[in-house]
Amino acid sequence: MSVFLLQKSRLQKVNLAFLILLVVSLAACNKKSEGAAAPTGMTMPPMPVSVITAESTSVPMSTEAVAQTEGASEVEVRPRVGGIILKKLFEEGQPVKAGQVMFQLDPAPFQIALAQARAQAAEQGARITQTSRESSRLKDLLETQSISQREYDNATSDASISQAGMMQAQANIKEAELNLSYTQVTAPVSGIAGRFQYSEGALVAPNTSLLTTIIQVSPIWVRFSLSESDLANLGGHLDATHVSAVSLILPDGSEYAQKGKLNFTANQINPSLGTQEFRATFANTDKTLLPGQFVRARVTTGTREGVFLVPQTAVLTGDQGKFVFVANEKNEVTIKPIVVAEWQGKDWIVLEGLNANDKIIVDNLLKLRPGAPVAPHKFGEMPAPMPTSDNKSAKLG
Numbered sequence: 001m002s003v004f005l006l007q008k009s010r011l012q013k014v015n016l017a018f019l020i021l022l023v024v025s026l027a028a029c030n031k032k033s034e035g036a037a038a039p040t041g042m043t044m045p046p047m048p049v050s051v052i053t054a055e056s057t058s059v060p061m062s063t064e065a066v067a068q069t070e071g072a073s074e075v076e077v078r079p080r081v082g083g084i085i086l087k088k089l090f091e092e093g094q095p096v097k098a099g100q101v102m103f104q105l106d107p108a109p110f111q112i113a114l115a116q117a118r119a120q121a122a123e124q125g126a127r128i129t130q131t132s133r134e135s136s137r138l139k140d141l142l143e144t145q146s147i148s149q150r151e152y153d154n155a156t157s158d159a160s161i162s163q164a165g166m167m168q169a170q171a172n173i174k175e176a177e178l179n180l181s182y183t184q185v186t187a188p189v190s191g192i193a194g195r196f197q198y199s200e201g202a203l204v205a206p207n208t209s210l211l212t213t214i215i216q217v218s219p220i221w222v223r224f225s226l227s228e229s230d231l232a233n234l235g236g237h238l239d240a241t242h243v244s245a246v247s248l249i250l251p252d253g254s255e256y257a258q259k260g261k262l263n264f265t266a267n268q269i270n271p272s273l274g275t276q277e278f279r280a281t282f283a284n285t286d287k288t289l290l291p292g293q294f295v296r297a298r299v300t301t302g303t304r305e306g307v308f309l310v311p312q313t314a315v316l317t318g319d320q321g322k323f324v325f326v327a328n329e330k331n332e333v334t335i336k337p338i339v340v341a342e343w344q345g346k347d348w349i350v351l352e353g354l355n356a357n358d359k360i361i362v363d364n365l366l367k368l369r370p371g372a373p374v375a376p377h378k379f380g381e382m383p384a385p386m387p388t389s390d391n392k393s394a395k396l397g
Contacts, residue, residue, distance in 0.1 A: 046373040047364060050380070051327055054308050054358040059344055060300045063234055064249065067224035067297035069289050071215035072281065075189050079105060080182040082206040085198060092195050095287075096187045096214060103185035103211060105204075110183055114176035121169035128166055131159035191216040192287075215291050220284040222248065222260065224297040225275035233341060234301045237276060239265045242301055246280040248289075249296035256295075258283045308354045309347040314362040315340065324354075325361040325368050327376045333361070333368045 083105040090102045135155045141147045187193075194213040198204060204211065231237055240262040248256035264279035280297065282289065289295075315322050315338070323337045338353030354360075361368065362379055 046331065046375040047367060048375045048377060049327065049361045049368070050363045050378070051359040051361055051376040052311070052314075052379045054310075054354045054356055054360055056306050056356050057309060058303050058305045059307055059309070059349055061234060061302040061304050062298050062300040063226065063230045063342055064296050064298045065224045065226055065230065067222045067248070067295050069291055069293045069295060070221050070223060071191065071217055071291045072219050072221050073189060073191070073216040074291075075191070075214045075216075077102060077185065077187070077211045077214060078207055079103070079185055079204050079209060079211065080206055081105065081110065081179050082204060082209075083109065083183060085200050085202050085204060085211075088196055088200055090187075090193050092193055092212070094193060096191065096193045098187055098190045100187045101184045102187055102193070105183040105185065107180055107183040110176065110180040114173065114180055117169065117172040117176040121166065121173055124162065124166045124169045128159070128162040131155065131162045135159045185211065187214055189214055189216055217287055217289070217291060218284040219281045220289050220291070221263070222246075222280045222282060222295065222297055223277070224280075225270070225273070225277045226299070227275050228269065231276060234299065238262075238278070238299070238301065243299055244302065245300045247298040247300070248282065249298060251293075251295065256282070256288070304341070304349070304351075307341070308350040309344065310338075310350050310354075310360060311362055312343065312346055312348055314360055314365070315348050316365060322348075325365060327359040327361055327374050331374055331376060333370055333372045333374055335370055 085103055086106055087104040088102070089104060090096055090100065096102065135152075135158070138147055138152045138155045142149065142152045191214040194215065196212050197210050226234075226238070235242065243262050246260040246262060248258075248260065250256055260280040260282040262278060263281045264277075266277040269276050278297075278299075310324060314324055316324070321337060322340055323335050326334050326336050328334050336353050336358070339351045341349040341351055343349070359376055361374070361376070368374070
């Protein structure tokens with residue numbers, strides 16, 4: 001019995017200690033809850049944002065398209081006579097001038113042909129002399145009626161035939177001289193020489209064997225196409241009279257120093273692509289541009305007035321189209337839908353939706369919501385300092 005009472009007394013002490021520990025824990029939790037609930041009455045400070053002031057301006061009415069350069073002319077160099085290539089007299093990929101000798105064919109067969117033509121001409125000259133002398137002699141005999149008229153007529157015809165034969169011989173000489181000159185294959189135009197398709201010692205056929213090509217790169221042409229929507233933005237279908245300037249944007253983003261001019265405009269829209277094809281010509285005296293190079297062509301037709309330039313990073317896209325965040329007079333966030341045209345550098349050209357002096361927010365866009373308070377500061381400047389913890393305590397006190 002005494003053992004039972006002793007165990008009951010110990011159990012009561014353990015339960016009492018557990019109750020005391022539970023009370024202390026609940027009290028500590030209440031203090032923490034009160035401490036955590038205390039700041040709920042405080043408001044978060046306005047978010048600092050950078051803004052730019054919308055200012056109406058004028059910009060060129062232009063559009064850009066992917067373009068490719070091509071030589072103003074591409075000429076195939078072929079031999080006019082056949083023969084063995086003795087020498088190549090140019091450097092592949094280097095400039096050549098019109099009339100420059102590029103290949104030397106074996107001239108020996110043509111020199112022999114020229115010598116034969118000259119010999120035939122000399123023979124024909126001797127025949128002319130003979131027939132002329134015979135005709136003169138028979139004329140005197142005819143006057144004395146020593147010969148018949150037929151004999152004299154035959155002698156006169158032989159003299160005329162000899163004269164015609166001389167003309168043929170002289171033509172053969174010119175043909176032989178021309179063929180001999182063709183053994184020196186010259187550049188028909190100035191430009192950049194291509195790759196040599198044969199090797200020295202090869203036999204080539206007249207007018208068919210392609211020796212190399214020459215591409216004229218100054219001036220150089222640029223070919224591009226514009227869609228119907230691009231044409232509509234520029235005012236409709238274009239020709240040289242409606243385009244004020246054509247510029248090139250090089251692959252590194254820089255603008256080519258020379259301006260171009262349209263020299264070809266397609267007279268119809270490509271039905272399969274829905275585009276109109278154009279070609280512009282550019283001066284290229286320093287050979288900066290090479291045929292086959294991909295660039296961007298910027299076509300300018302006029303000037304847009306009363307538009308706004310907004311950084312691309314400040315323009316967002318939603319279900320209803322593009323929009324920007326604007327800080328109103330109460331420094332609260334508002335949404336303004338806008339209508340844009342195209343890019344100009346790093347800015348969007350905004351046609352509608354903005355007013356002069358609107359404060360357009362350009363950063364912290366993902367943290368904003370309509371009606372939220374903001375602390376705007378000029379773009380590029382440091383924001384105003386946030387209240388310190390001491391200031392917060394003072395306000396709470």
